[in-house]
Amino acid sequence: MAEAQSQSITNTLKPKLNIPASSVSISVKIIDASTISNVPAHALVTPMVPGYKTASPAPSYCFLLEHPSGQKVLFDLGIRKDWQNLAPAIVERFKKVGHQPSAEKNISEVLDDAGVGKENVNAVIWSHAHWDHIGDMSTFGPETELVVGPGFKDFFLGEGDGKNSALGSVQSSDVEGRTVREIQFQGVGIGKIGKFPAFDYFQDGSLYLLDTPGHCVAHLCALVRTTTNPDTFVFLGGDAAHHCGEVRPSAYVPMPEPILKTTAKTSVNQHDQLPACPGSWYEDLQISRDRDPKGPLWQPAFGHNMEEVMTTIQSMQEYDGDESVFVILAHDPSLRSSEVRFFPQEINDWKQRGLNQKLRWKWTEEILDTLNC
Incomplete structure (x- = not known):
C-alpha cells in the first residue's frame, strides 16, 4: 500500500486554475487540537459501503496563517473545549446520535501556550458557522475581527433559520463587541480561480478566500x-x-493501478458477495452502488443546498488535480501521520516532501480493510 500511496499520479485531464502570479507567500501551520468520534457513517456519506458503519475519529483542523507583514489570521477554530455549553439543541443531538467531541484546549490557549499570543491574531476566518469549526470566539478580544462568507449575517444573526440550525451554534458572545466582516464576491476586485469566485484577502495574491456554497450558508x-x-x-x-x-478518484486524479489491483476477498453487490478478482474491487463496488466506476466513492449525505454541494465538489476536484496544490479537508484523519508537521511547525514544504503523493490515497486503506482486501 505504501508503494501505491507514494506513486506519482498521471492525470487524464489537466485543470486550468489560472492562479494570478505573486511574489508573496504565507506561513501555514496546521493546528490539531480536537477530535470527533463515534459518528455514524450514514450521517456523513452516501451510499453506504457494507460493513463501514462508523466513521474514523476525525480531527477538526485549524490553520494559523502568518503574513510577511506580521499579520496573523486563523482559518477556523475547531471545537471549543467546553462544548457542553453549545446551544442546547446541539448538545441534545450529541446525546441522541452518540457523537463524542473532545478538545483539551481552545485555540486561543494553544496560541498562548506557544508564545504566539491570542491578542496578536488580527482576524479569525470561519469556513462556516457549524459547531465544530467556530470554537469559542469569545476567548479572543474585540480587536480580533471575525471574517465570514456571504449571507452569514442574515442567516445566523438576522431573521434567517440559522439560529435554529441543528448544526450551527453562533452565540451572542461570538459576535458582540467585534467587527464581523462579511466577504462579498461581487464587484470590483473579485476574480475567479478555477470555477470559484476569489477574494484577494491581503491584495497581494498570497491568500484567496473562495466562494464555495452548498454545505452551509x-x-x-x-x-x-x-x-x-x-x-x-x-x-x-x-x-x-x-x-x-x-x-477522489476523479477525471483529474484517477486511482493508481497498485490500489486498483488489490485483490478483494469479499465484496459488495446486492448479495454482499464480490468475486476475488484482482483489479475489480473498486469498479465492482461502485457498480453495485450505482456509482461511476471511475468517480468518487461517496457523495455527502447532507448539505444546505445539495445541488451546490455537488457543484462545489466538482470544482474542487480541479484544485485536487493540480500538482501545485495540496488539498486539506478539515476532518481528514489521513494527515495525522508522522509525515506531517503540525503547529508550531509549518507545512510550507509539503511539495518538497511529497506529502500529496504520500497521503492522497491513504483513506483507501480503511475501505480495503472493511472489504477484507
Missing part, C-alpha cells in the same frame, strides 16, 4: 500560497467535503 474555502518560484499552494477545504472519498 456562507461556506468559504481558502487558497494559500505556500512558496514562490515555484509556486505552491494549500487549499483549505473546510467542509466542502467531509471525506477524501467524496472527492
Whole structure:
C-alpha cells in the first residue's frame, strides 16, 4: 500500500486554475487540537459501503496563517473545549446520535501556550458557522475581527433559520463587541480561480478566500500560497467535503493501478458477495452502488443546498488535480501521520516532501480493510 500511496499520479485531464502570479507567500501551520468520534457513517456519506458503519475519529483542523507583514489570521477554530455549553439543541443531538467531541484546549490557549499570543491574531476566518469549526470566539478580544462568507449575517444573526440550525451554534458572545466582516464576491476586485469566485484577502495574491456554497450558508474555502518560484499552494477545504472519498478518484486524479489491483476477498453487490478478482474491487463496488466506476466513492449525505454541494465538489476536484496544490479537508484523519508537521511547525514544504503523493490515497486503506482486501 505504501508503494501505491507514494506513486506519482498521471492525470487524464489537466485543470486550468489560472492562479494570478505573486511574489508573496504565507506561513501555514496546521493546528490539531480536537477530535470527533463515534459518528455514524450514514450521517456523513452516501451510499453506504457494507460493513463501514462508523466513521474514523476525525480531527477538526485549524490553520494559523502568518503574513510577511506580521499579520496573523486563523482559518477556523475547531471545537471549543467546553462544548457542553453549545446551544442546547446541539448538545441534545450529541446525546441522541452518540457523537463524542473532545478538545483539551481552545485555540486561543494553544496560541498562548506557544508564545504566539491570542491578542496578536488580527482576524479569525470561519469556513462556516457549524459547531465544530467556530470554537469559542469569545476567548479572543474585540480587536480580533471575525471574517465570514456571504449571507452569514442574515442567516445566523438576522431573521434567517440559522439560529435554529441543528448544526450551527453562533452565540451572542461570538459576535458582540467585534467587527464581523462579511466577504462579498461581487464587484470590483473579485476574480475567479478555477470555477470559484476569489477574494484577494491581503491584495497581494498570497491568500484567496473562495466562494464555495452548498454545505452551509456562507461556506468559504481558502487558497494559500505556500512558496514562490515555484509556486505552491494549500487549499483549505473546510467542509466542502467531509471525506477524501467524496472527492477522489476523479477525471483529474484517477486511482493508481497498485490500489486498483488489490485483490478483494469479499465484496459488495446486492448479495454482499464480490468475486476475488484482482483489479475489480473498486469498479465492482461502485457498480453495485450505482456509482461511476471511475468517480468518487461517496457523495455527502447532507448539505444546505445539495445541488451546490455537488457543484462545489466538482470544482474542487480541479484544485485536487493540480500538482501545485495540496488539498486539506478539515476532518481528514489521513494527515495525522508522522509525515506531517503540525503547529508550531509549518507545512510550507509539503511539495518538497511529497506529502500529496504520500497521503492522497491513504483513506483507501480503511475501505480495503472493511472489504477484507
